[in-house]
Amino acid sequence: MMRQTQVRLRAGIAGGLLSTAAVLFGVALWTGGPARAVMTGRTGEVLTYASPEELVLSTDGAKLFVLCQQSDEVRVLNAATYAEEKKIPVGHLPRGFSLSVDGARLFVTNTWDDTISVIDTKALSVVATWPVGAEPSSVVEDRAGKHLFVANRISSDVAVLNAQTGQEEKRLSAGRGASYITPSPDGSRLYVTHVYPNPTAFRTAPESEVTVIDAARAVVVDRIALRSIAGVFHVAVSADGRLAAVAELHPKNLVPLAHLEHGGAFEDTLTLFGADVGPKPVEVPLDELERYAARPFGVTITPDKSRMYVTSGGSQMLTVIDVPRLLRYAHLHPQPFVYDLSASANYVITRVAVGRDPRGVLLSHDGRTLLVANRLDDTISVIDTRSNKVASTVTLSGPKQISVLRHGEQTFYSAAQSFQGQIGCANCHIDSTFDGLNWDLEPDGFGRGIVDNRLLEDVKGTDPYKWNGGNPNLPTECGPRTERYFWRAENYDDLTLADLVTYIRSMPPRPNRWKLPGYELTAAEERGKEIFERKVDKFGNPIPEKNRCVYCHSGLKGTSQKSFDVGTKKPTDDSGLLDTPQLTNIALTAPYLHDGSAATLEEIWTIYNSEDKHGRTNDLTKDELNDLIEYLRTR
Amino acid sequence: MKDRARVGWVAACIALLVPMCGFAPDPVEKIGADLIVTAAPVYEPLAELRGGERFPKGAQLLLIHDGKAEPLVTGFAATADADVYFNGKQVLFAGKKTENDPWQIWELTLKDHSVRKVITTATDAVRPLYLPGARMVWAQRTAHGFELQSADDGHLLNYIMLNPTGGPGITPLTYLHTSAFPVNVLEDGRILFESGYPLGSGTTPELYLVYADGSGVESYRCDHGQARWGGAQVASGDVVFTQGHSLARFTSPLAHEEKITTPRGEFAGAITETSDGEWLVSARTAATSPYEIRLWKPGTATMQTIVSEPGKNLLEPVVVARRTVPRRHPSGLHPWDYANVLALDARLSRDGALKGTPERVRLEAQDAKGHAVAMGTAPVEKDGSFFVQVPGDRPIRFALLDAKGVVLRQQKGWLWIRGGEQRICVGCHTGPERSSENRVPAVLLRTTTPVDLTHAVQAGASQPMTSGGH
Incomplete structure (x- = not known):
């Protein structure tokens, strides 16, 4: 059979000699061992990076800020x-x-x-x-x-x-x-x-x-x-003022998060409005069936209104849109077509890979160059708008090494780890905080165990995690749990997971704006503090220790790190036993309670504490409750 | 001696310079790696879907090395279906030691050409593919046809799988009374497989996806009706496949296949992409000539034949090289023998608007003999949502009924939900392009307990399965 085989060697011998020559040539060049890739070291130092977020040109176009x-x-x-x-x-x-x-x-x-x-x-x-x-x-x-x-x-x-x-x-x-x-x-x-x-x-x-x-x-x-939008970033307005585009997130928090395919967790969209669009805004998808433009942030429109550019922080890319085609599609198709992931094929020209966590975009005055600020690798992508290719990449001065924290932050803001690159940590923890949404996660059952998304700042030392306290530490939370129920795809390697956890643990709380400069309390806050720490109610009856605010919300961060049943169990919950959340910057993080059912701090006690299990509060007047809340806001 | 040495030196220099001065390198060398192909005198690519044999007159794996073809392994009556491990050092293949043996899965170590049997079974096991996470998938012949099965590939434990269909660690991935064959493992970790359309009952070859734990089965695209088979994912993320005798592709932006304009020819099976972005295809000029392995740069007007053999079809080209490991799928299956299905709006479909208001959804399952069994009905809410518990790991199908029990829409074919899987459907055959609306489905506001449809409505209610089920 082999004799019949005709492997067509059009220049067989010559080819062999070419290979030989190539090897000899290679040997001649190889003087000092194999070439080494240029690698940045990984360091545990706390290094300060530039982290470019936005770009502005001077009026005369000579300076780039x-x-x-x-x-x-x-x-x-x-x-x-x-x-x-x-x-x-x-x-x-x-x-x-x-x-x-x-x-x-x-x-x-x-x-x-x-x-x-x-x-x-x-x-x-x-x-x-x-x-x-x-x-x-x-x-x-x-x-x-x-x-x-x-x-x-x-x-x-x-x-x-x-x-x-x-x-x-x-x-x-x-x-x-x-x-x-x-x-x-x-x-x-x-x-x-x-x-x-x-x-x-x-x-x-x-x-x-x-x-x-x-x-x-x-x-x-x-x-x-x-x-249906939560998370809105930049707006671009065309030079003639007739078209505006808004970069935004379209979450699917009300649908059980059973899988990611088909935009199961988030869509990344633009809302268009203005005279070119008509009387009603139109929401258009940026995603595709198997590829997502995760976390759209910056958007700009060329002066001639032919192109629109959108950065996607999680996907490390720039989407180039044909504006006339976009408008034509929007006019011809009945709303809503935001749920059609094939729609973007009608107006997206190309996707351009840029740096990590691209944010602000800036067109040069002549429109020929587009600049993208890549926040997490200290670079600016310089894009030729005629070819839609990266012409060069400007590296800002700063540390060349990638620190543990930097690597962790890069991981946090990337969507690469999730199935088809749909979501990253920063989708739900906007700018490393929270998203103000409650989610229906799959493991508890569909429609069950609805959970409010908690603030990440100052999370170190507040373990266990999850509202049911089911995750003992952050490596578990960010590792196997996230892999299985969020990313739905193979998770980080051990080193990356360690760096991510280190980054999350490092997040300090934002300054508390309700605290006075010297941390002294106002009179109302003092009164609230007394209520928070009181041992007897207004009628002189002792409050059982476990029913005092300060018992569960103890310590510097306001959590005993233990679980309690405070009477907030809903029919959709399997258990009323809930992890005690920290109080750090609690004024910012509405809605409240484990499922986000309390729209305000007040509602925790005026609606959801009829049995006084969430602290003894039904003896309080409205003013006294306000005092308590005033105090809590200083935590 | 000096003169002879000088002449020799000059000759050597000329020999070295000649190829550098205009002779194109051999196309095989251009690939920069060895190839493995399957050679078969007769090739009936879709015969297995119908219970037949793809290679009725045998097949042999050939290694193309240094421009020469030689058998990849010796001592086998037949070999086929090579898949190179991610490190480029091992090859899984299907082989028969003797003509009368069933096809079995073997692994070859390229360094020393040692061969080990990976599984042993009484029936045919073909088309093995490596999976990430030290696992493999293959097609195992059963009483109902070929089914996808998955197991640890033995790299870590170095043991032979005995009786895989009943043995420990073996996970069936398809649950149909028809055949399915793995064709590629996608970058996102899902397994691309071919089966008939409508799934579980039809005969038109179609491409489907399933996670590596058997969950999430769905059509790759829902523009059905074309005979699609033999797909492979290329570096761009596109899935290139054979459609009829032509090449076509699925791309991420489009909900339908896209034709690929190629030089004239008939194509067969999966393509392979080289590191230069060129494609190795199995093609022939006319139906009477055998398939050759050709190299094609997409978008160009010509192909180069790089391997051919008179009287033999050369098929399934594989490059022997390191390649990217696909993403491992972390199974989230619960330890249940049932599954939960939530439809967000059953009224939505690519098939158009319903002619009435769906009041109930009916579930049918297939029994062990493939007979349809009525499993009961559940209410459909005003917003089109329903929530049901279904038997896991069994062929099932849904129908929407109006208030009088008249069928408004019947699922084409069958699907399965893995035991322990919780599945959400945006609609009924909405296609992968359709994403969900962000709202709580009405059924979950009424109850979070699914209607139990895991048991047959009444004993003896079996009826012969009707093909298609339209």
């Missing part, structure tokens, strides 16, 4: 060569920045300092630092240069400041976790988004909004509803 979140700086780069020219220190954990209308000043929001740094763009130095609201996240000056608008994440509002003095004049109510402001091209409107969903009835779909502000009058003129 890079907001560096972890190094607390604005870096100034030559916009042509990308050479670093200066580092300008600002406040702690800056999140947003923008130029004044005349380009002379750069405003930076410092989220943990509650300040705005004002940078002179000629002198390249901070010329003023203004105190503002709680966790300022975005700032925009109006066209007249009269007002600064600042989105405050914690107070869920937009502060209106005097643009010259920084003096606050008023506040406008925005969505919960107000974070990003985008002006319309003519500056007449400001579009404000928020990262946590607005309150809705228990076990109903989350809702968010785009708060529309008339910039000249500094009043809210519209609230564009974003149905």
Whole structure:
């Protein structure tokens, strides 16, 4: 049989000699052993990385300002060569920045300092630092240069400041976790988004909004509803003002999380609105059947409205959209088509791989270059918009080694580990916090064991985990449990898991805005503290030790790390025995109780404590309950 | 001597330079690795789906090394179905020692060509594939046809699986009264397999997916009706398969197959992608000529024949090289013999709107003889949701009934749910492109206890299974 075999060697002998020659050539070049890949070391040191989050070009296009979140700086780069020219220190954990209308000043929001740094763009130095609201996240000056608008994440509002003095004049109510402001091209409107969903009835779909502000009058003129959306990030508005696109998360928290395929946990979408779209906003999917654009964040539209670009932090990619085709598809197809994962094939041109956790996007003034800030590898992807390819990658100065914490953070913000790359930790723990949603996880049974998502900050030392206390430690929580019931795919290797856990354990709590600077308590808080620690009720009856607030919520973090039945068991729960949650920054984390059924702290006791099992509270007046809550907010 | 040495040196230099000056390298060498192919005088690719034999006149695995073909193993009456381990050092294959033996699964170590028997069974075991997590999957002949089975591949324990269908550690992955064959393990860890459409009753070859624990079975796409078989995933993530005698692909963005424009020819079975992104295909120019192994750069107008053999079909090309290990699927099955099924809105379907309002859902299961058995009905809520408990690891099918009990829609074919699986269906045949709406299905607001449909409605209610079940 072998004799019949004709392996066609068109240049068989020659080919063999070629191989020989190649080997000899290789041997000649091989002088010092095998080539080694350039590897970054892994270090346990706490290193400070740049972590670029947002990008802004100077008015003349000569300078590129890079907001560096972890190094607390604005870096100034030559916009042509990308050479670093200066580092300008600002406040702690800056999140947003923008130029004044005349380009002379750069405003930076410092989220943990509650300040705005004002940078002179000629002198390249901070010329003023203004105190503002709680966790300022975005700032925009109006066209007249009269007002600064600042989105405050914690107070869920937009502060209106005097643009010259920084003096606050008023506040406008925005969505919960107000974070990003985008002006319309003519500056007449400001579009404000928020990262946590607005309150809705228990076990109903989350809702968010785009708060529309008339910039000249500094009043809210519209609230564009974003149905079923929780987690809204940047907005882009076309140059003609007729089209706006909102980058957002569409969770499936009300459907049992039995599997991930077919968008089972999250969809990643855009909501379009404006004159080009029609009277009603249209939600469009970014995902495909087997590939997800996890955690869309930054979005921009070319001046000619031909292209739209969206970064996806979890997927480490940029989605390029054909805008005319997108609009045509949106007009031709009845709503909703957001549940059709094949829709994106009609308007997505390509996906471009970029760096880790890509965030802000910026088009050059001529529209030929698109820059993407890759937060977790300290790079900027420079993309040629004609070819949609990465032309170069700019590496910001900083540590070359990857620390344990950095690796853990990279893992936290990546969706690569989950089935088909649909979700990562940061989907539900937005910016390492929480998502304000309750979820129906599969292991307890469909419709059973509904659980509120808890805050991750300061989680170290609060084990066990899960509301039923079923996971003894974070490696179990993030390892086998996450693999089986969240990622539904092979999980991290041991080293990566260890680094992830180290990162999560390292998360400090945000500054508590209800605490006074010297940590002294107000009179109401003092009264609340007494209630929290009291041993007898108002009628002089002793309160059993296990029914005192301070018994379960003991210790620095407000948890005894034990489980108790506080009478909150629902028909959908298997047990009333629940892990005692920590009280860290509890004012931020509504809804409350294990299943998120209490919309406010008040409801914990006014609705869900009729038997006084969750502390003796039915003897309290409303004012006294308010005092207790005032105190709890300081924890 | 000096002159002779000088002449020799010059000759050697010329010999080395000639190929560098315009002679194209041999296409086999261009691949940069050895190949394994199956050679068979007669090839009936879909015969096994109908209970027949793909290689009725035998088959032999050939190793293409240094441009020469030689038997991969000796001492076998027949060998086929090679799959190279992720490290590129071992090869699983199906083989018969003698003509009268059943096909069995063997493993060859390439370094020393030692062969070990991986499983022993009284019936045919074919088409083995390595799975991540030191496991393997293959097709095992049973009384109902071939079924997918999975087991530890023995790498760690180095033992021979005896009587795999009844032995410890063997997990059946398909539960049908028809045949199924694994064709590829996807990057996401799911097993791509071919079976008839409608699943469990039809004869048109179609591609399906299942997790490595047998859960989550579904069609890869729901644009049914084409004869699709022999798929393989390429680096882009696309799944390339044979459709009729042509090549087509599934891509992540599209809910339907996409034709691949190729040079003229008939194609058969799975393709293999080389490290350069070229495809090795089994193709022939006319129905009367045997299949050859050809190398094709997708998008170009020509193919290069790299291996051919008169009178023999050369099939199932495999590159001997290290490759990416697919993701391991962490099984989340509960220790139950039943399964729970939640339909979010049974009214939704690719098949169009219902002609009435569904009031109840009816479940049928197949008994051991393949007869349909009525398992009872459960209410369908106003929002189209229902929640039922079904027998695990058995062929089942659903039908939607109106208030008068008239069938509004009957599931085409059959499926199974693994014991301990909790499965959510967005609708009834909505296709993989359809994701769920974010709302609590009405049935879960009414109750979190599924309607128990795990037992036959009444004894003796069996009736012969009707094919198709449309």
